[in-house]
Amino acid sequence: MIKVLLKLKRMKTLVYLVLTVGILIGCNSSKTMATKDHVAKQEAVNDTVRIANDEIEYEIIIIEPGFNFWLASRARPEGYYSQQFMENRNMFYVNEWNRRVLSPNRFNPNLYEMQIDYQPHIDYGYDVNYKLYNYFIYFQLTYNQRLAGFIPRI
Template identity: 55%
Template sequence: MKNLLYIALLLLFVTGCGSLGGNYNKDRIANAEQDTVRIANDSLEYEIIIIEPGFNLFINSYAKPRGYYSQPYLENKNQFLVSEYNQRVRQPNAYNPNLYVQEINYDPSIDYGYEVNYLLYNYFVYFSQQYNQRFSVPTRI
């Protein structure tokens, strides 16, 4: 009888822990969906998807507001930042391949508009601060 009680308590404990894990995973998925920024323009055939925990909080709380920088300023910064980022992607022995996963296709001759340039620049600001990475073109808040 005593063993049966211990087995019952053990089953309750295991069941209770299992249900917490399920909620935790659902919360992580919900947070990942909230931290996904998607920008698309079908006429130009481009799409930017930023999946980075904390990026939405950064954009909404810490980044300079939209309109603070001019579009030419952001385009100029992005051209250099994307170039340096892509060079790091091509050098997995010198730079962490877990941080520099995929090249960014950014063509400076295309007018992506203010919003794309704003979010891309602020992603580099966030990326450099979050992962302690320095680029030759300074990124500041």
């Protein structure tokens, strides 16, 4: 099971996006299953990206096997895109994401489980916008999804 948790916290309001993608893998023995579970848990521990800032009280946590490696190896380096560019794209992506959450008959509810509360008037800073933007790019490329009509670019 692959899990993604994105949590933005503003004042006393917590906003959660929990994306759980289940992968069912047949196995022949309980030993094989135990080994696969251990590997999956280890991947999740190794692929956790966490950013926090106590001043504006937010936290973003992304747990997705492969994302950390992808971020370090394939994503554009920090500073390549401006914060304003990423904020604009993140608004489009969040709006489309939330629309898909509200349309479980049209879109896979295992991919789009909970809404994201991303406010345009809040300055989340460069780091949060960078990681959120790159997660949306990673998500689109990994799960063959297109959010907001943009072709994901890296």
